[in-house]
Amino acid sequence: MLNSSIPSSKKRILWTENEDKLLKQLVHKFQNERLGWKKISQSLRKQGYDRNTKACRERFFNHLDNSFNKSELTTHELDKLFELIKIHGNKWTCVAQELNHRTDQDIKNKFYAHVKKVFRRLLKATFQTTESSIITSKLQPLLISSIFCNENEMDHKKINIQNDMKELFQNLIRQNKSISQGEQINDETREKVRQISSYLDKENQIYLLNKITRKENKQLTKNKHNGQKTKIVYDEIHQQQILKKIQKKQPIFLYQQKKLEFTYIDFDTNFENAFNEYQFDKIFENGSLFQQQQIISSMPFNWHQPSIKLDSNHQSELSYIPISTYSYNYSTIWNI
Numbered sequence: 001m002l003n004s005s006i007p008s009s010k011k012r013i014l015w016t017e018n019e020d021k022l023l024k025q026l027v028h029k030f031q032n033e034r035l036g037w038k039k040i041s042q043s044l045r046k047q048g049y050d051r052n053t054k055a056c057r058e059r060f061f062n063h064l065d066n067s068f069n070k071s072e073l074t075t076h077e078l079d080k081l082f083e084l085i086k087i088h089g090n091k092w093t094c095v096a097q098e099l100n101h102r103t104d105q106d107i108k109n110k111f112y113a114h115v116k117k118v119f120r121r122l123l124k125a126t127f128q129t130t131e132s133s134i135i136t137s138k139l140q141p142l143l144i145s146s147i148f149c150n151e152n153e154m155d156h157k158k159i160n161i162q163n164d165m166k167e168l169f170q171n172l173i174r175q176n177k178s179i180s181q182g183e184q185i186n187d188e189t190r191e192k193v194r195q196i197s198s199y200l201d202k203e204n205q206i207y208l209l210n211k212i213t214r215k216e217n218k219q220l221t222k223n224k225h226n227g228q229k230t231k232i233v234y235d236e237i238h239q240q241q242i243l244k245k246i247q248k249k250q251p252i253f254l255y256q257q258k259k260l261e262f263t264y265i266d267f268d269t270n271f272e273n274a275f276n277e278y279q280f281d282k283i284f285e286n287g288s289l290f291q292q293q294q295i296i297s298s299m300p301f302n303w304h305q306p307s308i309k310l311d312s313n314h315q316s317e318l319s320y321i322p323i324s325t326y327s328y329n330y331s332t333i334w335n336i
Contacts, residue, residue: 013050015059015063019044019049019051020059020063020064022044022047022049023040023044023056023059023060023064024060024064026039026040026043026044027040027060027064030043037053037056037057038053040053040056041053041055041056044056058105061103061105061106062103062105062106062109065103068101068102068103068106069100069101069102070102070106072110073110073114075178077099077100078114078177080098080099081095081099081107081111082174082177084098084099085111085148088150089148089149089150090108090145090148090149090150092104092105092107092108095107112141112144112145114177115144115148115173116136116137116139116144118172118173118176118177118179119136119139119172119173120132120133120135120136121176121179121180121181121183122172122176122179122185122189122193123135123136123193123197125179125182125183125184125185125190125193126185126189126190126193126194126197138204139200139204140204140207140208142158142159142207143159143161143200143203143204143207145158146158146159146160146161147161147166147169147170148170159203159207161203162199165196165199168192168195168196169196169200172189172192172193172196175189176189
């Protein structure tokens with residue numbers, strides 16, 4: 001069964017009485033001019049009605065022009081219509097010429113409305129559902145159009161329908177074109193309806209997903225084009241600014257000067273600390289005296305008494321160690 005959760009197409013905005021009245025006046029004014037429908041559309045938009053040329057033309061010929069027959073199709077016309085579509089496919093101009101003074105758009109609309117009505121009643125009789133109207137409204141017009149078109153009419157816009165499914169749907173509609181509301185169908189017809197509804201459900205969802213993808217790709221291409229256009233405009237403005245600077249004999253390229261700050265290093269203090277450490281390393285070469293000693297490398301440095309007690313020989317030796325500072329005159333503090 002067709003999935004009723006398929007998103008519906010964009011809702012059409014109904015024409016108002018004021019729009020119809022204005023459209024008639026504009027048609028009378030521009031009907032003999034070149035690009036008349038384009039001028040009619042532009043005039044409507046200036047009045048606040050967003051209608052393109054196709055919408056204006058279809059509205060006038062299908063609803064407002066009294067020179068064409070717009071009455072409902074008779075049983076004879078309906079039978080003839082199915083035969084003409086079998087011959088001409090979706091060439092609606094050729095079909096309309098052989099009917100009772102009707103426009104091609106009016107014939108097209110009436111045919112697809114009748115197809116949906118027949119299919120809706122078949123779905124209701126098969127699945128015993130009250131959602132048949134919602135389900136058929138989800139079907140994309142291009143899907144039905146692709147089913148009834150001839151092979152030589154196929155183009156990139158049409159949906160590729162399997163030949164057996166196309167034939168199955170066409171036969172179901174033709175054989176039941178006069179089905180009445182609430183009429184029962186046999187088991188064979190019911191099984192065919194289940195088969196074609198499942199197939200149309202998948203094809204309809206694929207088409208809608210592809211439609212969304214095409215729309216997103218189109219938007220990405222548009223954004224990329226706008227970005228390139230913005231860059232070109234920026235480059236042109238930049239070039240104009242350079243030309244103005246040249247004319248005024250001003251410098252073109254300006255670099256901001258930045259003062260470099262260096263960290264101050266006290267070379268004298270670092271040298272004195274390193275020299276003092278070297279002197280102690282030279283005196284205590286065996287290393288045993290340094291196991292419990294702590295030296296703080298600062299100026300002036302402090303000697304901390306070790307936790308072990310030195311013998312008298314070492315104490316006397318340490319008491320008279322000369323500390324050479326060369327040209328430096330720093331005081332030395334001993335804590336013994």
